[in-house]
Amino acid sequence: MTTAYAPGSVTTVFVPRSDPAEGSLGVSFAVEDGVRATVEPADETTVRLDGSTTAFEPVAGVLDRLGVTAAVSLSADAPVGRGFGASGAATLATALAVVAEFDLDADREDALEAAHRAEVTAGTGLGDVFVQDVGGFVWNTGDGRDRTERTDRIEYSSMGDIATRDVLDDESAVANVADAGTETLSAFHPGDSLQAWFEASWASRSEPNCRRRPSNGRSNASSTPAARRRWRWWVRRCWRRASTASSTRRRASRTRALTCCRHRK
Template sequence: MTPASVTAFCPGHISGYFRRVDGRNPATTGSVGAGIVISEGVTATVRPAERSSVVVRVLSSGGGVPVEVSRSSPPLISALEKLGVTIAVETACRLPISAGFGLSAAALLATLTATNRLLDLGLPADEIAEVAHETEVTFRTGLGDVAACQGGGRVVRTGPGIHGTIFRSFDLDAPVCAVSFGPIHTPDVLGSPPQMARVAAAFPARQPETFTDFFACCREFSAGSGLETPAVQRVLAECDRHHIPAAMTMLGEGVFAYGNQARDVLRPFGEIYEMGMADAGVRIMEVTA
């Protein structure tokens, strides 16, 4: 018997640095780099429908009241079409969209995982991730977030795509706090050869083994990539003054910082989003009969 609805959650991913890797097709195209899979992400609820539809909601900062922000998502509709299904989708998140938190990948993984359970498609997790990754690459909304969000931890990706080698370290037990000044239009960056050449040149030569070196690599990358804005530079300078590990969110005009004092240091710059490191990837949350 088909459930009335299925809800899945997928954590987001803050990328600290990356380099595009072009393959023969979307499946083999992606990126290498490093980031943190975060406890905040996207919840997707799916229901049977004769035609696919999408409602996107963001929880307001005041009391967590869901505010509808969109009734369309071409990547989600495209992914559902690839599976040959029609579904009514409602997604919700607390973090700002298009601000460097990997929410497009999280929405795809959560939606497809819930759909797989709802319709009993029997797809293995790898196949769901492949569809999500190829959709991200095709729509230029991300390159490596899907691969990272398959699990938790602080991740270092040394190969492109969901089958690339990923090292996961679970060494962040204090809060990760972020402040966002707005989106960076990801397709404009990922689709710009000159910008991507500068990004590639700034890619760190070493693989960080500790979270301290991870933040150092991120800072070297953002400074060399030309992506830092004046607002981001002001926040990073203040974090340096207080000896708080911090870096720019990729790709978003914002900063993420680590440690128990991070919230107080970031507070003067705007609304603070506090989260932790995720210990797992996408998962089913609820099945309603």
């Protein structure tokens, strides 16, 4: 029996690519809350999430890709189905645990690639696992993936769920997200605070043709009524201010760097 951990992650902006295997452009950060996957050999594959049997397609898919059958037990600290990359974290943690448990002729990069392709095939992610693999504050604006370590303390409120697949299967929504994301990424600066970047990416003001100005005075992105509509689904999916009175869950967390697979026999 082997247990591995992967952190959750939040993507503030993303731009899908024509080839999903390449991941996506965007700005994300890992959070301390994540998913632990415990794997042991079995005659048939089963997946349990917090004690309940579940059909977790990307997890089952990564087992198929790695050529094993196993009983997988997932324990999630990050909210599931609410924009915290829990499916990616579960899939990556499972892949890392499988490689260790079955002593496969595979390295970390093989596990990462298998997890990514399982997520893409399941329609549950376009690159979350790459963020979760390295941790910290991660971005790719078109010149390759880069990162920096951050230890910001944040609070979050979980406001409800939305299926990633529902968005990724909607060609119109994906096109709108790509347009708005490209516009917003043009304002990105890695020195901006998380608060400033959320303010820039939410595009939540009601005034037409307003400019979103990060609080530290760095470059900003325009926000048109169309852009606000494009991002509304993302606001519902992920983050609200922690002071929201109707919050269903609130807890403190930190961004963190995941430097190696943590597993135990």
